[in-house]
Amino acid sequence: MKFTGNNVLVTGASRGIGAEIAKGLAEMGLKVWVNFRSSEAEANAVKAAIEAAGGKAEVIGFDVSDEDAFVAAMKSIITEDGELAYLVNNAGITNDKLALRMKTEDFMSVIEANLKSTFIGCRESLKVMRKKRFGSVVNIASIVGETGNAGQTNYAASKGGVIAMTKSFASEAATSGIRYNTITPGFIATEMTDVLKDDVKDAFTAKIPMGRFGYPSEVAGAVAFLLSDHSSYITGETLKVNGGMFM
Numbered sequence: 001m002k003f004t005g006n007n008v009l010v011t012g013a014s015r016g017i018g019a020e021i022a023k024g025l026a027e028m029g030l031k032v033w034v035n036f037r038s039s040e041a042e043a044n045a046v047k048a049a050i051e052a053a054g055g056k057a058e059v060i061g062f063d064v065s066d067e068d069a070f071v072a073a074m075k076s077i078i079t080e081d082g083e084l085a086y087l088v089n090n091a092g093i094t095n096d097k098l099a100l101r102m103k104t105e106d107f108m109s110v111i112e113a114n115l116k117s118t119f120i121g122c123r124e125s126l127k128v129m130r131k132k133r134f135g136s137v138v139n140i141a142s143i144v145g146e147t148g149n150a151g152q153t154n155y156a157a158s159k160g161g162v163i164a165m166t167k168s169f170a171s172e173a174a175t176s177g178i179r180y181n182t183i184t185p186g187f188i189a190t191e192m193t194d195v196l197k198d199d200v201k202d203a204f205t206a207k208i209p210m211g212r213f214g215y216p217s218e219v220a221g222a223v224a225f226l227l228s229d230h231s232s233y234i235t236g237e238t239l240k241v242n243g244g245m246f247m
Helices: 016-027 040-052 067-081 104-129 153-176 198-205 216-227
Strands: 007-010 031-036 056-061 086-089 135-140 178-185 238-241
Touching: 007 016, 007 067, 016 031, 016 040, 016 056, 016 086, 016 216, 031 040, 031 067, 040 056, 056 067, 067 104, 086 104, 086 216, 104 135, 104 153, 104 178, 135 153, 135 216, 153 178, 178 216, 216 238
Parallel strands: 007 031, 007 086, 031 056, 086 135, 135 178, 178 238
Antiparallel strands: none
């Protein structure tokens, strides 16, 4: 895949989908900044795996919901590399419970971690990328942001907000040569889904036309496409990676 830029920041890249995105982009020749909040050892393991495969990576720790820390991280990347060409806003959390039992702080904690952090990343990337009139941002949302889900009112609101917000950023940034797109993964085989009981997995799988959970590498491939020059006329799009579960 062809990339005009040279580097990318991937938030929440110490494990799961984020780690696979980081590794995949490094394989395609980008220098990857591997963000973590608390899992430094895992982030270093991702960096080591990238370097062992011949890629370039740096580890950068900060809380994506901390505005000052996010801004400082971007400045340090630009100081070292001279640019930030690509950004993947992947970091996020869940705090599931039925709406009747959900406290306001339960709701807002997910909004802060998922929606506010993505806003900060999108806004700050626009500031730095427009100086070169080039850049591409991919925000990782969720099928739940499109369909809703019982017990995930807060998560659905945060991810639905990411989808709508991405379109707004795409509209504002288009004349500056910067693209913003969203990916909405369905059920992906990660540590989070590994803990589900077999009968629960079977129930979910029965709703997926392709008959299986997705792989993190399949999300990573979609991210690479939307960042790359091959999608140069695509912005404001929501790319579903869900095996046909929601069309």
